[in-house]
Amino acid sequence: TQNPERQLLTNVGIFTSACGNVAYNGGAFLKPFNKDSYFVCEPVSNIVHADHLQEKGASFTAFREGRPKKEFLASTDAWFRPVNMYVGPDGALYIVDYYRQIIEHPEWMSEEAIKSGDLYNGSDRGRIFRITRKDAVPATWMKGLQLGEAKDEALVETLSHENGWWRINAQRLLVDRNSKQVVPLLIQRATKDPSPMGRLHSLWTLEGLGKLTPGLIEQSLSDSEAGIRENAIKLAELHLGTAPELVKALLLLHADPDAKVRFQLLCTLGFLDTPESAAVRNKVLLDDLDDNWVQIAALSAAASQTFSLLKVVLSNYQHDLPAYASLAQRLASMIGASGNLANIRPLIEQAASIGSKENNGWQAPLLEGLAEGMERNPVPNSILKNERSAPINMCFEHSSAPVRNGSFHLLTVTGIEDQSQLKKAIEKAVSIVKDSSHSDEKRAEAVRFLALDNLAPHVLLLKKLIVPQEQPSVQLAALKTLSRIPDHTVTNYVLEQWPGLTPEIREAAINTFLVSPDRVSVLLDVIDSGKVQKSSVSFYQRVRLMTVSDERLRSHARAMFAQNEEEKVNKEYQQALKLKGEPKKGKTIYQQNCAICHQVRGTLGVSFGPDLGTVHNWQPEGIMANILAPNLSIAAGYELWAVELNNGESVQGIISSETPGAITLKNAGALERTINRQDIKSLKTLNISVMPAGWEKSISHQQMADLLVFLRQNN
Secondary structure (H helix, E strand, O other): OOOOOOOOOOOOOOOOOOEEEEEOOOOOOOOOOOOOEEEEEEOOOOEEEEEEEEEEOOEEEEEOOOOOOOOOEEOOOOOOOEEEEEEOOOOOEEEEEOOOOOOOOHHHOOHHHHHOOOOOOOOOOOEEEEEOOOOOOOOHHHOOOOHHHOOHHHHHHHOOOOOHHHHHHHHHHHHHHOOHHHHHHHHHHHHHOOOHHHHHHHHHHHHHOOOOOHHHHHHHOOOOOHHHHHHHHHHHHHHOOOOOOHHHHHHHHHHOOOHHHHHHHHHHHOOOOOHHHHHHHHHHHHHOOOOHHHHHHHOOOOHHHHHHHHHHHHHOOOOOOHHHHHHHHHHHHHHHHHOOHHHHHHHHHHHOOOOOOOOOOOHHHHHHHHHHHHHHOOOOHHHHHHHOHHHHHHHHHOOOHHHHHHHHHHHHHHOOOOHHHHHHHHHHHHHHHHOOOOOHHHHHHHHHHHHHOOOHHHHHHHHHHOOOOOOHHHHHHHHHHHOOOOOOHHHHHHHHHHHHOOHHHHHHHHHHHOOOHHHHHHHHHHHHHOOOOHHHOOHHHHHHHOOOOOHHHHHHHHHHHHOOOHHHOOHHHHHHHHOOOOHHHHHHHHHHHOOOOOOEOOEOOOOOOOOHHHOOOOOHHHHHHHHHOHHHOOOOOOEEEEEEEOOOOEEEEEEEEEOOOEEEEEEOOOEEEEEEHHHEEEEEEEEEEOOOOOHHHOOOHHHHHHHHHHHOOOO
């Protein structure tokens, strides 16, 4: 797109707005778009995207066939806004172009966009594009299209048309007319039409006319075409109440070679509750368990079958196949949410009955599932008072981290009513937290365990853990646990420690502000004051701030993140925006001044600062402002840090990576230094960009115009 209009909300290669989806069934395109093609409009990026659908079990997978780096339709016109699509009677793809200058939702518009006067530009316009093969005939079908006047017999013939528009409208007209005289012809075509689509539409037309017989359904269940068998199962489902003899024919499909047929069979078996149907359901499920949709289909059975199905899964459990864990957790969640103590109690006992040295694989998903379900539908704590001891012991003693986490999750739902039991457990957790000989993982788990009790006595301990010398996992656990105290304890401490919080901890720290209106207000105020930079707030955190329920805070956040500070930067340099630039000259300027620290799409320089290939969708004034005033908006992860070591040495640089035991600083020229956390005396961010200021003294207005054109190239 040349001169893209306004802001784009997502990175290049990610949909901002997906709409107008259509599967092509017109029969008139050439490869790779003639079959199994799926089209999606993307009006913000001015494109129409195309994928090829390929069978994948019960569903599909999508990919670009033959055009890995090209869109189906890409416009240079920033006003091109495709929003909907249809396949026409001629097999052409018709695209509705909304044709507007600005298409952002009002929720996300900047003040600049609102005040520009451009919001309604294009409201008196619009376009329809007709996409065809190069050798396609003109759209003559619009002259005299009279399908509604066709005779019934002609409509039956049309059910086999290669274009889906004709088929579906012929079927609609036959059903609307209640054309009973064509029933014999439809019955014949339902089994003998050489076109699978003809057989398919004949069956559903008969259903619409109320003339589909169980015998014809049963015959279609053995059709040579998998899609017909799949639809025949759906039709059989509609007739099970009046034609129970269909059940026997359905059960024979458990070994069908097509995954979608087996999937539909599993969905339909959810309506049956007999030993025979349960046996077939279990076989189909276990044979195709790796398919996530198959698991979901099995869960559609009556709730009365859930406990027995879980027994089948556990008795056949294979710990090396993740699908078993997934299904066991889903089923346990349903049982936990049922409130049926007769089922819940034995499952808790079963999950807690295995010793700490044994890991059978199903313990963790069983515990997690029960906890999830009981969160949705809590049972009285007093009823489960005898089921606490084992989960507490497993939290500390079990060799498997997932089992320990599942036990903790269950305890967060049920609580620990026995105060003596709770006191002993908390004392044990504190001792583990303070003992650095334990693994980081166990210490972090023990920190989280403290949240089962009153946290007030542990505030000082938690604060001492949020320091650069501690492992990130322990810091994060302490931060999240401290955040559970409903007052401003965590916000005040985070702001005190902000200069020393590393990038990984900062993101979690920002999240501690997003839990209540009071904390959100504090966050917005400290960003206004400059104590916390806007760039520290991620895209998704900004979205949450701009959608809070409190109107005052919402308005404050929107004004903050949509404000345009670019023209405040060196007003005299705004002249460069009016000059015509030359990309080749701009590339030379880039190589002379920028390549020492930046790359463009992974090439043309040194990877130290942000890759400048990501800014081509920015407005020119935004790029220029950040060049002239690097501290205006420091990209997250590229702040300059000062580290003071225990030996008195001071080091500065960008934190390029963090591990549990060390941080790595990177400096210009790609020089790196790894520092052990235990060697750090203090760590703080300087809130300044590594990029030097003073560019207005080194390049002219014309050179700036050239550089901007080069950086905004979309290639």
